[in-house]
Amino acid sequence: xxxxxxxxxxxxxxxxxxxxxxxxxxxxxxxxxxxxxxxxxxxxxxxxxxxxxxxxxxxxxxxxxxxxxxxxxxxxxxxxxxxxxxxxxxxxxxxxxxxxxxxxxxxxxxxxxxxxxxxxxxxxxxxxxxxxxxxxxxxxxxxxxxxxxxxxxxxxxxxxxxxxxxxxxxxxxxxxxxxxxxxxxxxxxxxxxxxxxxxxxxxxxxxxxxxxxxxxxxxxxxxxxxxxxxxxxxxxxxxxxxxxxxxxxxxxxxxxxxxxxxxxxxxxxxxxxxxxxxxxxxxxxxxxxxxxxxxxxxxxxxxxxxxxxxxxxxxxxxxxxxxxxxxxxxxxxxxxxxxxxxxxxxxxxxxxxxxxxxxxxxxxxxxxxxxxxxxxxxxxxxxxxxxxxxxxxxxxxxxxxxxxxxxxxxxxxxxxxxxxxxxxxxxxxxxxxxxxxxxxxxxxxxxxxxxxxxxxxxxxxxxxxxxxxxxxxxxxxxxxxxxxxxxxxxxxxxxxxxxxxxxxxxxxxxxxxxxxxxxxxxxxxxxxxxxxxxxxxxxxxxxxxxxxxxxxxxxxxxxxxxxxxxxxxxxxxxxxxxxxxxxxxxxxxxxxxxxxxxxxxxxxxxxxxxx
Numbered sequence: 311x312x313x314x315x316x317x318x319x320x321x322x323x324x325x326x327x328x329x330x331x332x333x334x335x336x337x338x339x340x341x342x343x344x345x346x347x348x349x350x351x352x353x354x355x356x357x358x359x360x361x362x363x364x365x366x367x368x369x370x371x372x373x374x375x376x377x378x379x380x381x382x383x384x385x386x387x388x389x390x391x392x393x394x395x396x397x398x399x400x401x402x403x404x405x406x407x408x409x410x411x412x413x414x415x416x417x418x419x420x421x422x423x424x425x426x427x428x429x430x431x432x433x434x435x436x437x438x439x440x441x442x443x444x445x446x447x448x449x450x451x452x453x454x455x456x457x458x459x460x461x462x463x464x465x466x467x468x469x470x471x472x473x474x475x476x477x478x479x480x481x482x483x484x485x486x487x488x489x490x491x492x493x494x495x496x497x498x499x500x501x502x503x504x505x506x507x508x509x510x511x512x513x514x515x516x517x518x519x520x521x522x523x524x525x526x527x528x529x530x531x532x533x534x535x536x537x538x539x540x541x542x543x544x545x546x547x548x549x550x551x552x553x554x555x556x557x558x559x560x561x562x563x564x565x566x567x568x569x570x571x572x573x574x575x576x577x578x579x580x581x582x583x584x585x586x587x588x589x590x591x592x593x594x595x596x597x598x599x600x601x602x603x604x605x606x607x608x609x610x611x612x613x614x615x616x617x618x619x620x621x622x623x624x625x626x627x628x629x630x631x632x633x634x635x636x637x638x639x640x641x642x643x644x645x646x647x648x649x650x651x652x653x654x655x656x657x658x659x660x661x662x663x664x665x666x667x668x669x670x671x672x673x674x675x676x677x678x679x680x681x682x683x684x685x686x687x688x689x690x691x692x693x694x695x696x697x698x699x700x701x702x703x704x705x706x707x708x709x710x711x712x713x714x715x716x717x718x719x720x721x722x723x724x725x726x727x728x729x730x731x732x733x734x735x736x737x738x739x740x741x742x743x744x745x746x747x748x749x750x751x752x753x754x755x756x757x758x759x760x761x762x763x764x765x766x767x768x769x770x771x772x773x774x775x776x777x778x779x780x781x782x783x784x785x786x787x788x789x790x791x792x793x794x795x796x797x798x799x800x801x802x803x804x805x806x807x808x809x810x811x812x813x814x815x816x817x818x819x820x821x822x823x824x825x826x827x828x829x830x831x832x833x834x835x836x837x838x839x840x841x842x843x844x845x846x847x848x849x850x851x852x853x854x855x856x857x858x859x860x861x862x863x864x865x866x867x868x869x870x871x872x873x874x875x876x877x878x879x880x881x882x883x884x885x886x887x888x889x890x891x892x893x894x895x896x897x898x899x900x901x902x903x904x905x906x907x908x909x910x911x912x913x914x915x916x917x918x919x920x921x
Contacts, residue, residue, distance in 0.1 A: 317451050323427075381538065505697060533703050543565075
């Protein structure tokens with residue numbers, strides 16, 4: 311089996327022992343495939359397994375899983391994965407490190423393999439451990455989404471490679487970086503990675519370093535970091551911080567003073583524990599972030615801030631005893647949070663990099679026209695186009711090697727732009743006048759409902775005794791970058807009632823629905839399209855054409871998430887800038903544009919309207 315397809319290259323179990331001089335030193339207690347002597351490569355791996363060996367033995371320590379990348383002389387990259395834990399027992403003792411060296415970056419898969427290795431090492435014989443790792447060696451590296459099974463003594467172990475043709479943010483831990491760093495510092499690191507800066511992370515905790523660096527590098531999908539990547543730099547390799555090429559490394563706080571004594575140029579050094587930058591090029595950490603227009607960065611900033619708020623909220627909840635239903639709800643919220651973050655960062659690249667295909671002709675890429683085409687992005691694209699990871703990205707596309715989920719997002723985005731052009735609506739960029747309200751509250755225009763609260767500073771006076779009784783879709787007024795205000799065209803139609811009185815008894819069932827409960831609806835966009843046009847009541851102000859729905863029911867059924875739980879709304883409410891007397895006109899206008907909603911609903915899954 312060649313290196314290109316086999317699951318792993320080397321398995322090691324590394325332990326610590328105290329030498330005669332009183333210092334700790336790592337040694338290999340198990341290796342597969344086995345050798346009669348320690349080779350130089352295996353010896354170097356031990357340094358990465360224990361970069362902090364001087365702090366052991368220890369009475370207690372959390373289980374730690376981290377990764378690192380080694381680049382060999384021929385430029386080939388080998389990915390290392392390591393699990394460290396204390397062996398069973400009491401009192402001060404040395405931890406054991408289980409390590410896998412492979413040719414593929416897939417942290418979720420290899421971390422599960424390491425867990426199984428550790429189990430066999432602690433609970434089975436060496437013969438059974440060898441049988442397990444040998445069975446793994448015979449496996450080829452699985453395709454995205456593929457599952458394989460290892461059977462031992464009548465027991466099966468199943469391992470699945472995530473569908474990582476898309477971003478890996480959904481498969482890694484986000485809690486550490488979102489609760490340790492504020493949204494601006496995360497974006498500064500993000501921008502620094504895109505222009506291939508030298509970046510150093512510093513923390514007292516090894517697991518914090520590994521988690522933050524792994525998440526930061528995952529943010530740059532669809533690109534892949536091509537340079538030095540060592541989440542925890544061993545003390546013997548601290549001179550790497552003087553390297554003239556780009557790198558991403560982590561150093562323990564105990565080694566920070568020695569790191570600062572080294573001559574370093576153009577380095578971003580962030581202290582994770584204190585959420586601040588210690589070093590920055592020209593003393594300005596925002597230098598790279600300022601290259602990107604705020605219209606592209608602000609959605610990410612709001613998304614990161616809202617995500618951190620939700621994580622901290624759930625962390626407080628976890629301290630209390632929770633029912634199984636509450637636990638499932640928190641797990642669901644985290645899953646949705648990861649999907650939102652993934653979609654947000656992918657949308658950033660769809661907007662900024664997506665047009666690259668227009669500049670590939672006859673097997674070559676026209677970099678100059680690519681950067682010149684959009685003046686507002688030119689400073690950023692000029693820097694990005696010279697990055698090695700962008701060059702490799704383009705080469706892979708020219709050769710047709712990569713047909714990932716990112717390409718599908720670009721296809722859907724371009725289709726959407728074409729449909730919008732037919733309807734005379736501007737392109738969907740970050741400052742577009744048409745975008746879908748996401749799961750998190752954000753300021754600016756967007757699809758909303760008249761059920762949502764008006765802003766407190768809304769110039770229109772609203773009678774508290776009346777509300778809009780139906781979840782009516784309208785396009786909110788939006789302010790363009792040039793200061794002008796826009797709203798959808800409102801055709802002249804018969805004037806409907808100016809308001810709807812809150813009914814004092816259940817509303818009658820709408821025509822064509824099957825619901826027995828008038829306060830619940832299972833409406834979808836297709837239901838709206840098939841219904842006859844609503845007729846405003848002539849004598850009563852009560853809205854009788856559609857039953858009321860609760861926000862949760864309606865949001866679960868519609869392709870567009872037009873309603874949110876009021877408890878999750880921020881105090882300022884939703885931006886609805888309506889003039890008095892326009893309610894019914896906008897209501898009728900929205901109905902006349904329902905065919906547009908049908909198109910938007912089909913693209914919800916791709917998050918192409920989260921701008």
